[in-house]
Amino acid sequence: MILPTMKKTQCLELYIITLMDQMFILVSPIGNTSALTGVDHVKVLNTKSNDTIFIYMSGHGSEGFFAMPDSGQIWGDDLVNALKKKHDALAYKKMVIYIESCYSGSMFEGILPNNINIYATTASNAHEDSYGFYCPDYSSNSPPFFTTCLGDLYSISWMEDRYGLVVK
Incomplete structure (x- = not known):
């Protein structure tokens, strides 16, 4: 599960999302977990009707x-x-x-x-x-140490709006 936390950095007027825990789910195209034998640490979405x-x-x-x-x-x-x-x-x-x-x-x-x-x-x-956003070399808002985009225009728009974040 990805658990984002927001924190304001001391050196930048910008909020950074840090991932507390990251889980990748390996699935077969038809959801057949028996096809995943021999694969270590398989994450399976075992859900119920509710x-x-x-x-x-x-x-x-x-x-x-x-x-x-x-x-x-x-x-x-x-x-x-x-x-x-x-x-x-x-x-x-x-x-x-x-x-x-x-x-x-x-x-x-x-x-x-x-x-x-x-x-x-x-x-x-x-x-x-x-469109990627907060990307290296693509935005004047991006610090020089960024090596990847932090988000997409779609997601950062609703997150900044939802949490009242203003990046200067």
Whole structure:
């Protein structure tokens, strides 16, 4: 689970999100945990019919797929089919999926049913880029020691608004 905490740094007028704990979930395309034998420290989402699930995916994407950090892609059709199977198995009550990548809307547009209790929100529509923010060399707000973008325009907008953060 990713547990973000906000703290104001002494040297910068900016808030930094630090990750207290980071969990990566390794899944097979069809959710078959028996296919993961021999894999150490497998994290499995074992949910029940009264559970609420929040899924956050941030990375790179293109039309129809989301790129995985190590290799390969998750295709929109495959993701939606897996979600339908979870729904049919009564494996959740409600689900929120937040995808932050270019073309992230293509993961759901026209293929996610509206009757399976899933709210999906994406950083971009099916045919557009999303935009990294607080990136090295891209913003006058970025300290020189940044080596990666801290967020996407989509996420930092609602977080700064929600928490009343003002970056100068």
